Amino acid sequence: MTLPMVYLDNAASALPFEDAVSFYPAPGNPSSDHPAGHAAKAVIEATRVQLSTLFGGRPGEYYFCSGATEAANLIIQGHCNFLTTTQSPRNQIIISAIEHPAIFNTVKHMQQLGFVVHVIPVDRRGVIESACLYDLLNEHTAMVLIMGVNNETGVCQPVNDIARRVKAFDPKISVVCDGVQMVTKVETPDLTYVDALIGSGHKLGAAKGIGFFFMSHRLRLFPSQFGGEQESGIRPGTENLYGVESLYRALRHHEKNAVEYHDHVKQLNALLRETLTHLEVAFALNTLDAETSGYVLSLCFSGLDAGKAMKFLAQRNICVSKGSACSSVSPVPSRVLSAMKLTPAQMSATLRVSFSPLSKREDVLAFCAGIKAITSPEGNETQA
Secondary structure (H helix, E strand, O other): OOOOOEEOEOOOOOOOOHHHHOOOOOOOOOOOOOHHHHHHHHHHHHHHHHHHHHHOOOHHHEEEEOOHHHHHHHHHHHHHHHHHHOOOOOOEEEEEOOOOHHHHHHHHHHHHOOOEEEEEOEOOOOOEOHHHHHHHOOOOEEEEEOOOEOOOOOEEOOHHHHHHHHHHHOOOOEEEEEOOOOOOOOOOOOOOOOOEEEEEHHHOOOOOOOEEEEEOOOOOOOOOOOOOOHHHHOOOOOOOHHHHHHHHHHHHHHHHHHHHHHHHHHHHHHHHHHHHHHOOOOOEEOOOOOOEOOOEEEEEOOOOOHHHHHHHHHHOOEEOEOOOHHHOOOOOOOHHHHHOOOOHHHHHOEEEEEOOOOOOHHHHHHHHHHHHHHHOHHHHHHHO
């Protein structure tokens, strides 16, 4: 008998809203000058308005692409290309040690092309050491990239404080925020100071293959792709109309039910911790007392082999992860947990549980029962 799916890996890809993935999109090409094309174009523009309403900025400052990785590359490579082509003296980039690979690896590639990269450490809670960042600011600083909420730990970063300090030092320094795990979950940053904000549809309950980013007129870039004039020439090619409408539909859910969703996830988060405690399962939060979104829990189970635990849980049709889905198959220890100075034993005993508004109490209870089973004497024998 197949057990029902228990899905608690929503930071990797959130459970989709049914009406955001099951619909027939408008048939027209948004660039076509006829009724079907106009209707398709209207869907795109309505979604820009929706993004602007929820997150700030003007509708025309929002752009669509395939996902957050493409958005990061378009922004980072595009701005670096602009700086190099215009022979700007700004050749230094500041990032945190816990950025998502989409940001971190793109910046590292810029380092190979001659840019100077400074990596800011985090404290034991996973919070960026802001003072180190401020000490590095100078007339050669081009960009500062700070994620809003970490994808492995759920820790909220002080984006607004950092952005204000950076702009007070030099308004020409570009501030870029990876908002993938932030938007709809916690308050989004003040776009008066943040020059670019990146999001991804499938983290919000929309379809896979649609991403978006806010880009202020303050941020200059040269495109890395060429074709038509879609998305103001920054991301040419016929728009993914199905993806854009899917994003619109998912955002409408978050707009109408924000308080209910946040309360629900908060309750699930508390239920998980309370149930593990009731079951006498020894665990610790890797994030200590840091402010978190509540949607992601980084849990260390002393003595547990996380890899074997995941296989044990998978046999029960329970889906969680060891960390970022983008690096889950890598044998290298998590860069994020390493930056937090966790020991090898703590890292190897860590599981990430992540919620969505569609997660259920039954999912949490099933996960806790699975962990209890594997941490019992019989379960330890299964691990061995």
